[in-house]
Amino acid sequence: MTGRSASRVMSGSLAYLLLLALSFTILLPLGWMITVALKPDYAPVFTSPTQWFPTGDWHWENFGRALSDPARPFLRYTLNTLVIVALNIVGTVISCSLVGYAFARLRFRGREFLFGVLIVTLLIPWHVLLIPQFLMYFKLGWYGTILPLVVPAFFGNAFFIFLIRQYIRTLPRELELAATVDGCNRLQVFWHVVLPLCRPVLAVCVVFSFLTSWNDLLGPLIYLLRNEDYTVAIGMANMVSRANPKLNLLMAANLIMMVPPIVLYFVAQEKLVGGIASVGIKG
Numbered sequence: 609m610t611g612r613s614a615s616r617v618m619s620g621s622l623a624y625l626l627l628l629a630l631s632f633t634i635l636l637p638l639g640w641m642i643t644v645a646l647k648p649d650y651a652p653v654f655t656s657p658t659q660w661f662p663t664g665d666w667h668w669e670n671f672g673r674a675l676s677d678p679a680r681p682f683l684r685y686t687l688n689t690l691v692i693v694a695l696n697i698v699g700t701v702i703s704c705s706l707v708g709y710a711f712a713r714l715r716f717r718g719r720e721f722l723f724g725v726l727i728v729t730l731l732i733p734w735h736v737l738l739i740p741q742f743l744m745y746f747k748l749g750w751y752g753t754i755l756p757l758v759v760p761a762f763f764g765n766a767f768f769i770f771l772i773r774q775y776i777r778t779l780p781r782e783l784e785l786a787a788t789v790d791g792c793n794r795l796q797v798f799w800h801v802v803l804p805l806c807r808p809v810l811a812v813c814v815v816f817s818f819l820t821s822w823n824d825l826l827g828p829l830i831y832l833l834r835n836e837d838y839t840v841a842i843g844m845a846n847m848v849s850r851a852n853p854k855l856n857l858l859m860a861a862n863l864i865m866m867v868p869p870i871v872l873y874f875v876a877q878e879k880l881v882g883g884i885a886s887v888g889i890k891g
Contacts, residue, residue, distance in 0.1 A: 640658065641859045641862060641863055642859075642863065644855055644856055644859040645670055645671070645856055645857075645859040645860040645862075645863055646666040646667050646668065646670065646856070647667065647670075647856045648665070648667055648856070649854055649856060650854075651856070653855050653856075667856070670856050670857055670860040671860045671863075671864060673857055673860070674857045674858075674860040674861040674864065675861075675864065677857070680843050680846055680847055681836075682840065682843055682861050682864065682865075684836060685838050685839055685840045685842070685843040686840055686864075686865075688754075688836075688837060688838065688839055689821070689822060689839040689840045689841075690868075691754070692754055692757050692758055692821055692828075692839065693817075693818055693821040693822055695754075695758040695761065696757075696758055696761040696817050696818075696820075696821045697761075697814050697817050697818060697821075698761075699758065699759075699760075699761030699762035699763075700761045700765055700768055700813055700814075700817045701810055701813060701814065702762065703761070703762050703763060703764040703765075704764050704765055704768040704769045704772055704813060705772055705798075705803060705806065705810065706798070707764050707769045707772075708768075708769045708770075708771075708772030708773040708775075708776060709772070709773075709776055709798050709802055711723050711726075711769065711773045712772075712773045712774075712776035712777050713776065713781075713784070713802075714794075723773075726766050726769060726770070727766065727770065729766045730766050730767060730770075738830075741756070742830065742831075745831065750831075751831060751833075752831070752832065752833040752834070752837075753831070753837075754831075754832070754837065756827070756831045757821075757824075757827050757828060757831060761817070765817075767816075768813045768816070768817070771809055771812060771813065772806060772809055772810075772813070775806060775808070775809035776802060776806065779802065779805055783801050783805075784797050784801055784802065787800065787801045811876045814872075814876065815872060815873065815876055818868075818869065818872055819869060822840070822841075822868065822869060823841060824839070824841060825841040825842065825845060828841060828842050829841075829842055829845075840865050843861070844858075844861065844862065844865065847861065
């Protein structure tokens with residue numbers, strides 16, 4: 609083995625050791641959560657020294673108890689949240705891809721001005737629009753339903769429109785011209801040619817939309833009234849606000865709520881990394 613090869617192997621080994629050490633540090637809080645989740649009720653949680661990983665008797669029934677709590681049915685909360693997330697993802701993909709394609713490929717009067725207005729809306733905080741939106745939804749009779757949480761997704765999101773527009777501008781126009789020569793109209797070109805090529809950036813939009821909807825607390829807290837309509841974010845907040853919360857059930861519920869985002873990340877990991885790397889290459 610030459611000196612250059614040995615140096616390369618040594619540097620690679622050191623890099624892997626450093627990554628393993630950092631990974632272990634990041635996983636320590638997760639190990640503590642699992643330890644607490646598997647403890648019996650009212651067992652000491654904050655011990656000295658800190659118990660980072662579970663030992664002794666493991667109470668796996670805590671996960672079932674966390675999901676089936678009559679006062680806070682997390683299984684129902686999870687289903688409610690998944691419905692909201694699914695509708696937001698569908699609405700975001702449909703509306704933002706159509707508008708992003710129009711800004712990237714269609715030629716119409718005022719296109720650059722409208723795109724500039726779209727970008728400016730990114731500077732407006734969501735909280736500034738909170739009261740006007742609430743009054744509007746209340747007058748529409750949507751208060752107490754999930755409609756205020758899902759309908760806006762079908763009218764586009766400025767950030768996702770910008771991402772899709774930038775990505776479509778990197779695609780060669782020759783593919784669309786070839787489809788046009790074969791007799792496809794604009795909608796067919798978009799559906800059969802452009803949209804399949806946009807899978808990486810759509811994966812980015814799906815993951816971001818999922819995380820935003822899954823972790824949203826303020827929106828459901830404002831618009832939802834009935835306990836059976838609550839989401840996991842409200843359920844977790846209610847469990848934390850109890851006078852004497854059972855920390856083992858709280859951590860069990862928290863771990864269960866972490867599963868869907870983790871599964872989504874591993875499923876979309878390849879396209880997610882590719883989409884983030886390729887967005888914005890062409891201005």
